[in-house]
Amino acid sequence: MSTVKFFYGENIPLEMHKARIVQKINLQPIERRLEAIKEAGYNTFLLKNTDIFMDMLTDSGVNAMSDKQQAAMLEADDSYAGSVTFTKLEKKIKEIFGKEYFLPAHQGRACENIISQVYVKPGTIVPMNYHFTTSKAHVVLNGGTVEEIFTDEALKIDSDVPFKGNMDTGKLRDLIETNGADKIAFVRLEAGTNLIGGQPHSLENMQEIRKVCDEYGVMLVFDASLLADNLYFIKTREEQCKDISIRDITRKLADLADIIYFSARKLGCARGGGICTNSKEAYLKMRELITLYEGFLTYGGMSVREMEAMVVGLDETMDEHMINQGPQFIEYMVNELVERGVPVVTPAGGLGCHINAMEFVGHIPQEEYPAGALAAAFYLVSGVRGMERGTLSEQRDENGNEILSHMELLRLAMPRRVYSLSHVKYAVDRITWLYENRHLIGGLKFVDEPKVLRFFFGKLESTTDWETKLVEKFRADFGDSL
Ligand SMILES: *Cc1c(COP(=O)(O)O)cnc(C)c1O
Numbered sequence: 001m002s003t004v005k006f007f008y009g010e011n012i013p014l015e016m017h018k019a020r021i022v023q024k025i026n027l028q029p030i031e032r033r034l035e036a037i038k039e040a041g042y043n044t045f046l047l048k049n050t051d052i053f054m055d056m057l058t059d060s061g062v063n064a065m066s067d068k069q070q071a072a073m074l075e076a077d078d079s080y081a082g083s084v085t086f087t088k089l090e091k092k093i094k095e096i097f098g099k100e101y102f103l104p105a106h107q108g109r110a111c112e113n114i115i116s117q118v119y120v121k122p123g124t125i126v127p128m129n130y131h132f133t134t135s136k137a138h139v140v141l142n143g144g145t146v147e148e149i150f151t152d153e154a155l156k157i158d159s160d161v162p163f164k165g166n167m168d169t170g171k172l173r174d175l176i177e178t179n180g181a182d183k184i185a186f187v188r189l190e191a192g193t194n195l196i197g198g199q200p201h202s203l204e205n206m207q208e209i210r211k212v213c214d215e216y217g218v219m220l221v222f223d224a225s226l227l228a229d230n231l232y233f234i235k236t237r238e239e240q241c242k243d244i245s246i247r248d249i250t251r252k253l254a255d256l257a258d259i260i261y262f263s264a265r266k267l268g269c270a271r272g273g274g275i276c277t278n279s280k281e282a283y284l285k286m287r288e289l290i291t292l293y294e295g296f297l298t299y300g301g302m303s304v305r306e307m308e309a310m311v312v313g314l315d316e317t318m319d320e321h322m323i324n325q326g327p328q329f330i331e332y333m334v335n336e337l338v339e340r341g342v343p344v345v346t347p348a349g350g351l352g353c354h355i356n357a358m359e360f361v362g363h364i365p366q367e368e369y370p371a372g373a374l375a376a377a378f379y380l381v382s383g384v385r386g387m388e389r390g391t392l393s394e395q396r397d398e399n400g401n402e403i404l405s406h407m408e409l410l411r412l413a414m415p416r417r418v419y420s421l422s423h424v425k426y427a428v429d430r431i432t433w434l435y436e437n438r439h440l441i442g443g444l445k446f447v448d449e450p451k452v453l454r455f456f457f458g459k460l461e462s463t464t465d466w467e468t469k470l471v472e473k474f475r476a477d478f479g480d481s482l
Pocket residue numbers: 060107108109110132134135190194223225226262263264265266272273
């Protein structure tokens with residue numbers, strides 16, 4: 001796809017697949033969308049699919065499967081213990097990551113639960129390039145603290161640095177020196193850093209991190225959930241990897257980690273997860289908890305059909321023409337928005353397009369959740385569902401004070417192989433319209449605020465009736481259009 005040049009006009013991403021099964025989607029009129037967002041407490045997590053046109057909430061469990069994945073699901077071997085399907089998966093993990101031991105788990109956060117319960121003790125620290133919501137929650141639940149040691153570039157919205165997800169190894173060394181190596185539960189590196197805009201780390205960075213870990217005898221845990229995008233960026237942006245296959249890059253990364261875990265809802269376009277390692281000691285420690293929390297060792301809470309889909313999906317992830325679809329569609333979307341002056345995170349990363357709400361609705365104070373308000377407003381004017389990634393996704397401190405997020409982002413995830421270019425153009429059109437009318441958007445306040453992971457279930461309302469004005473302006477500009 002990246003190598004196809006167009007003779008006429010613009011260069012657009014070209015899909016290396018075709019659709020053979022389709023699903024009808026609904027675009028409700030804005031009046032229904034207004035009711036729907038109110039019913040959902042202005043929380044896009046609580047919208048119903050029947051009210052959604054494009055679902056850009058997440059790439060978790062919603063990527064399109066291939067015909068080969070579907071076919072494999074039909075011949076899954078079902079049994080409580082010792083299924084052929086599990087052996088296949090174990091073998092594929094060994095082939096791709098070069099790790100001897102594999103523990104299945106029902107999804108990514110389940111892996112985080114197991115790893116944190118085994119390695120995070122009260123008072124220990126887990127340094128990370130950046131936290132993910134569930135990974136941080138599990139560390140904290142076990143009495144540990146998270147230290148984010150990203151580079152100075154990581155939180156810059158406008159940038160041309162190719163690897164904003166890198167860990168600052170100088171800060172890592174300082175942190176270990178200051179606290180002592182025995183206080184470090186493990187170092188966690190996240191591929192395709194979810195919360196700072198799907199930004200990748202480089203192979204070189206991981207090699208440096210490994211050096212520091214070796215120096216101090218600290219374990220390196222690799223969260224490979226968003227590895228597919230990261231692999232694409234390493235291949236296209238890192239000089240030392242230009243001529244290396246995706247398979248070889250994967251192996252180089254995997255060789256640097258003591259423990260690898262992943263959400264197969266993202267990696268491999270299926271549903272599930274797993275942990276792999278070459279350390280028998282680590283394997284044995286975690287094994288007990290798998291049977292306690294997940295299921296027997298040969299399924300770990302997954303259906304065998306999903307495991308079959310994972311085997312094929314992981315293999316397909318090693319194909320550059322498969323993993324470039326997401327990043328190239330995202331790049332197209334980001335470039336279109338940049339051209340129209342809409343503030344977005346650059347360079348384009350993986351996972352999705354990230355709108356900078358801090359600037360888009362700069363008039364809304366962080367305590368009124370600008371990214372949450374923007375997510376609600378964007379759904380209202382487009383039927384497109386995105387996700388707030390900002391202060392709303394944080395948790396209050398022990399005194400009940402808001403922890404203001406470093407960034408206020410509206411994430412528009414790009415499920416792989418699901419939407420067409422005309423869908424993307426529609427989303428760009430409506431964001432651009434909303435940007436021109438951004439002064440109409442107001443803030444949100446909680447009416448029902450859960451203590452833990454409040455962004456999932458919390459219900460809010462608008463601070464003024466700004467949504468009514470937005471609907472009026474939409475009708476004035478678009479007439480009776482949907
Ligand atoms: C989604 C995600 C997880 C958690 O995986 P689930 O399958 O949703 O539990 C962990 N780490 C990263 C980087 C993720 O994107």
